[in-house]
Amino acid sequence: xxxxxxxxxxxxxxxxxxxxxxxxxxxxxxxxxxxxxxxxxxxxxxxxxxxxxxxxxxxxxxxxxxxxxxxxxxxxxxxxxxxxxxxxxxxxxxxxxxxxxxxxxxxxxxxxxxxxxxxxxxxxxxxxxxxxxxxxxxxxxxxxxxxxxxxxxxxxxxxxxxxxxxxxxxxxxxxxxxxxxxxxxxxxxxxxxxxxxxxxxxxxxxxxxxxxxxxxxxxxxxxxxxxxxxxxxxxxxxxxxxxxxxxxxxxxxxxxxxxxxxxxxxxxxxxxxxxxxxxxxxxxxxxxxxxxxxxxxxxxxxxxxxxxxxxxxxxxxxxxxxxxxxxxxxxxxxxxxxxxxxxxxxxxxxxxxxxxxxxxxxxxxxxxxxxxxxxxxxxxxxxxxxxxxxxxxxxxxxxxxxxxxxxxxxxxxxxxxxx
Amino acid sequence: xxxxxxxxxxxxxxxxxxxxxxxxxxxxxxxxxxxxxxxxxxxxxxxxxxxxxxxxxxxxxxxxxxxxxxxxxxxxxxxxxxxxxxxxxxxxxxxxxxxxxxxxxxxxxxxxxxxxxxxxxxxxxxxxxxxxxxxxxxxxxxxxxxxxxxxxxxxxxxxxxxxxxxxxxxxxxxxxxxxxxxxxxxxxxxxxxxxxxxxxxxxxxxxxxxxxxxxxxxxxxxxxxx
Numbered sequence: 001x002x003x004x005x006x007x008x009x010x011x012x013x014x015x016x017x018x019x020x021x022x023x024x025x026x027x028x029x030x031x032x033x034x035x036x037x038x039x040x041x042x043x044x045x046x047x048x049x050x051x052x053x054x055x056x057x058x059x060x061x062x063x064x065x066x067x068x069x070x071x072x073x074x075x076x077x078x079x080x081x082x083x084x085x086x087x088x089x090x091x092x093x094x095x096x097x098x099x100x101x102x103x104x105x106x107x108x109x110x111x112x113x114x115x116x117x118x119x120x121x122x123x124x125x126x127x128x129x130x131x132x133x134x135x136x137x138x139x140x141x142x143x144x145x146x147x148x149x150x151x152x153x154x155x156x157x158x159x160x161x162x163x164x165x166x167x168x169x170x171x172x173x174x175x176x177x178x179x180x181x182x183x184x185x186x187x188x189x190x191x192x193x194x195x196x197x198x199x200x201x202x203x204x205x206x207x208x209x210x211x212x213x214x215x216x217x218x219x220x221x222x223x224x225x226x227x228x229x230x231x232x233x234x235x236x237x238x239x240x241x242x243x244x245x246x247x248x249x250x251x252x253x254x255x256x257x258x259x260x261x262x263x264x265x266x267x268x269x270x271x272x273x274x275x276x277x278x279x280x281x282x283x284x285x286x287x288x289x290x291x292x293x294x295x296x297x298x299x300x301x302x303x304x305x306x307x308x309x310x311x312x313x314x315x316x317x318x319x320x321x322x323x324x325x326x327x328x329x330x331x332x333x334x335x336x337x338x339x340x341x342x343x344x345x346x347x348x349x350x351x352x353x354x355x356x357x358x359x360x361x362x363x364x365x366x367x368x369x370x371x372x373x374x375x376x377x378x379x380x381x382x383x384x385x386x387x388x389x390x391x392x393x394x395x396x397x398x399x400x401x402x403x404x405x406x407x408x409x410x411x412x413x414x415x416x417x418x419x
Numbered sequence: 420x421x422x423x424x425x426x427x428x429x430x431x432x433x434x435x436x437x438x439x440x441x442x443x444x445x446x447x448x449x450x451x452x453x454x455x456x457x458x459x460x461x462x463x464x465x466x467x468x469x470x471x472x473x474x475x476x477x478x479x480x481x482x483x484x485x486x487x488x489x490x491x492x493x494x495x496x497x498x499x500x501x502x503x504x505x506x507x508x509x510x511x512x513x514x515x516x517x518x519x520x521x522x523x524x525x526x527x528x529x530x531x532x533x534x535x536x537x538x539x540x541x542x543x544x545x546x547x548x549x550x551x552x553x554x555x556x557x558x559x560x561x562x563x564x565x566x567x568x569x570x571x572x573x574x575x576x577x578x579x580x581x582x583x584x585x586x587x588x589x590x591x592x593x594x595x596x597x598x599x600x601x602x603x604x605x606x607x608x609x610x611x612x613x614x615x616x617x618x619x620x621x622x623x624x625x626x627x628x629x630x631x632x633x634x635x636x637x638x639x640x641x642x643x644x645x
Contacts, residue, residue, distance in 0.1 A: 002526050002533070010521030320517045323478060324575070325506020325534035327499050406498065409480065411473040414517065 006321075006334040007341070014310045018338075021306040022346045025393060028299040029350025029386040034358045035288035035295075036382045041362060041374035042284045046277055055274035056245040057135060058252055059197045061237040062088040063264035087234040088264045094238055097258035101251060104131050104239035107226040108199050108215075111174050113164065120163055121205040123218030124154075124174065125195070126226020135196045135239055138220075143168045143188035146222050153225070155188035159206040159217040172219075177231030184221065193217070197239055197268075245271055273370060280371035287367065300393045307342075307397025311335055315401050319413035328406050335401065339394030347390040351383055424451040425582060425615055426475060431484030433470050433638075444470040446638040447484070454582070457606065457616045459629035461643070466635040468619040472585045475617065476509050477501040489582065506534045510576030510614075512586040512605070516568045518560040524571045525556040531578040546574035550604050566597030573605050577612070584609050586618045598622065 011018055049055070087107065095103055107126035112119040129146040138145060138155075146155050154172075156164065164172045166186050173181040198214040201207065209216040227233055240255065242248050248271035259265040314335065322331035355378045363373035405413055428450040435442045444467040452458050462468050473479040474486050477493045485492045493504055505511070510531075518527045528543040547556050550570035552563075560568050569589055576584050586605060590598035602620075606628055609616040618625065626632050632643040 002522060002529070005521045005526070006519065010519070316517070317519055320519065321530070321534075322502055323476070323505065323511060323517070324531045325502055325579070326530075327502045330534070331502075409473070409478060411469075411478040414478065414513070 003334065003337070006317075007337040010314075010317075011310070014313050017306045017310055018342065021303045021310070021397075022342050024299050024303040024306070025343060025346035025390050026350040026353070028295055028303065028393075029347045029390060030353040030357075031295045031299075031350075032292045032389060033351045033354035033378065033382055033386050034376070035292045036385055037354060037358050037376035037378050038362050038374065039285050039288045040379060040382055041376040042281050042368065042371060044377060045371055045374045046281045049274060049277055050245075053270045053274060054135065054196065054241075055269075055271040056242045056248060057196065057270070058240045058242065058248060058255060059237065059268045060089060060094060060240065060255055060259070061197070061266055061268065062235075063266075087230060087232055087236050088262060089235040089238060089259075091233060091235060093258050094235065094240075094255075097254045098240045098251070099254070101243060101247070102131060102134075102241040104128060104135055104241065105223050105235055106132075106237045106239070107223060107230055108236045109226065109229065110203065110205075113172055113174060121203050122160060122164065123199075123205060123215050124226065124229070125218050125220050126223045126230070127220055128223055135241065137192070137194045138190055139192035141189050141191035143186070145188055146220060148222055148224070150187070150222050151225060152182055152184055152221075152228075153187050154184040154219045154221050155190060156186055156219045157190040157193050157206075157208050157217050159208045160219055161186065161189055163206040164219075174229055176229050182225075182229060184219065184225075190220075197237065199237075245274065276370040280368045283367050284364070284371070296389055300389060301396070304393040304396040307339060307394060308400060311339075311398055311401040315404065315413055316416055318401070318405055319410050319416075322405065323410050323414060332398070332402050332405060335398055336394075339398055340391065343390035343394040344387060347383075347386045350390075351378065351386055354378065425454045425456075425489060426450070426452040426617075427485075427487040428471070428475065429485050429487070431471075431474060431481040431486060433467070433474065433479070433481050443638045445474075445481070445635075448635075448638070448640045449484075450633065450640060452583075452615055452617065454615055455613045457609065457628065457630045458618070459625050459632040460617065460619045460635065461621060461632065462635035467638045468635050469587050471635065471640075472511075472587050472617065472619060475583070476511050476585050477504055478511075502534075506531060506579060508582050510579070510581040510584040512569070512572050512576045512584065512589045514588040514591040516560070516565075516572045516592075518568055518571055518575075520560050523557050523559055524552055524563065524574075527560070527571055528574045528578055531575060535579055537579075543574070543578065546577055547571070549577075549608060550574045551600075564597070566593050566601055569593060569597075569601050570604060573601065573608065577608060577614075580612065581614065583615045583617065586616065586620075588619050588621070590620065590622060 091105065105128050109124040111122050111124050113122045129148060141158065146153065161167065166172050168186055168189060171183040171185045174184055176182050193208055193216060195215065201213055201215045206217040240251060242251050248269055252267055252269050255267045318331045318335055322328055358376045360375060361373045362376050428448055431445055431448045433445040435444055448471060460468050470479065474481050477496060480494050486494050488508060493501065496504060524547060525543050528546055529538050529540065532538045544553065544556060547553050550573050552567060552570055555563060555567065563571065589605060590601050593601060602622060602625060634641050634643040
């Protein structure tokens with residue numbers, strides 16, 4: 001109780017200044033917290049972009065031929081071969097242009113499969129199982145995933161499995177390019193599927209995500225099997241994973257050069273958009289950091305000045321404690337405790353107010369056009385920052401009194417008049 | 420005085436520098452005080468009395484010379500050791516009391532004990548009883564008169580049973596009646612406990628009570644006959 005009185009008692013007329021310092025620190029904390037929350041939200045959005053958009057990946061895709069999507073929906077018609085992309089990409093040219101960067105080969109097919117007495121549209125993807133899992137995500141609910149050694153084996157998602165009426169161990173026929181049917185045996189059922197750079201969904205087909213405008217369902221086979229179905233080694237699309245995102249511009253140039261004479265092959269990258277998002281983030285960071293710094297410098301220094309006055313007023317009291325035998329650290333402890341409690345409480349209130357008032361979705365189109373709306377986030381980094389700022393203001397307020405108590409003779413501090 | 424002195428001030432000089440002027444507060448002052456001795460120090464304002472007490476209390480450092488208490492040169496003690504020395508060896512009574520205004524009389528007396536980690540409320544109450552303030556232990560300084568505050572300061576100075584009590588014009592701010600009470604309490608309390616008292620005062624009546632009297636004039640210490 002005595003230490004509580006030493007720290008917080010006897011403020012007298014300085015009580016008003018203590019309250020003013022606390023309010024200013026709380027407002028400072030709220031302003032800084034709000035700014036940092038926006039910056040943190042933008043940082044997370046950018047981080048999410050890196051994770052989701054993968055700016056280090058370049059997509060090479062063939063022409064998308066809509067005319068070939070006119071498929072029979074019913075009737076006893078023979079299955080027709082309809083590619084999603086036209087198979088135009090020569091593997092040798094692609095690998096030469098990609099150099100040492102990783103190539104993820106794909107063949108995206110669209111097949112009418114005989115299902116009972118009707119036809120069913122099914123996407124069939126020829127993939128390289130090992131490398132495809134590095135860029136896309138597959139969740140195997142039952143059975144197993146593909147391997148490179150498989151032949152005439154497929155993994156289907158739950159939507160396609162239901163539509164085909166097959167389960168693990170079951171088979172369904174797919175018409176090959178040579179006119180023969182290949183029976184694909186199902187070895188695994190997927191419950192989640194996120195295919196990176198999936199083709200647009202423009203025909204009625206099973207779908208895991210009905211809202212998606214991209215293909216979210218299909219049968220997966222390895223590239224050897226898909227080549228057998230297709231009857232050609234050409235790829236319909238491919239992903240090239242650059243060793244680092246900064247290599248993407250050079251990689252794109254090489255790929256464009258390699259397929260310069262192929263008007264049906266397109267090279268798409270997200271790196272440029274990512275760079276624009278980075279620029280947006282830097283601008284956001286600069287603006288809100290400037291707001292924070294100016295607030296801290298003006299309001300924080302004012303609060304520190306008020307605290308300084310309070311400490312100067314109580315300097316003789318701290319000197320008395322040291323004169324009575326307390327160590328200098330213990331003599332200053334009540335001052336430090338008073339400042340820390342005041343500062344941390346103010347930071348807490350400020351952070352709470354910021355958490356209440358800052359909108360859940362923040363957009364500043366003139367500044368964040370490419371980054372888009374962000375979700376301001378009050379995390380440990382923001383909370384830690386405002387606490388550190390509040391403590392810094394307290395320390396600045398206390399430093400003069402502490403130095404005087406330690407450096408100048410105690411007799412001088414004891415002879416100073418209380419203001 | 421016989422045997423090894425408790426306090427030995429050897430050729431101590433102290434000069435204060437204010438702006439461009441140098442003010443010599445003490446000039447080659449030497450003094451020896453034994454255990455249980457009561458020494459009175461007088462002199463006009465600005466003669467260096469408080470400076471000498473501050474040096475003995477370790478609240479300031481001399482420019483030259485040494486201040487040895489119980490074999491230790493306290494002028495060379497680091498700041499933490501100097502605090503420890505004050506807590507263990509010295510009881511200080513200031514002219515301006517220097518009580519902590521938000522603490523009760525009892526808590527003010529407890530402070531030196533807390534500094535040593537030996538808080539003892541019963542002992543603090545006994546000391547307040549000794550100075551006649553047993554019934555005012557819960558009062559804060561602003562609820563006490565000047566004389567009562569100085570009596571609390573005396574109790575506080577005796578809290579850790581120090582070897583030396585330094586009193587710097589303890590009655591300087593008091594009326595005659597209060598001054599007499601305070602002086603009586605101070606001298607009897609110190610005498611009863613067999614402690615050394617170094618008292619700065621203008622009170623002529625204390626000259627008879629003191630074992631020895633000194634006078635400081637212009638920073639030079641002279642023996643003064645009773």
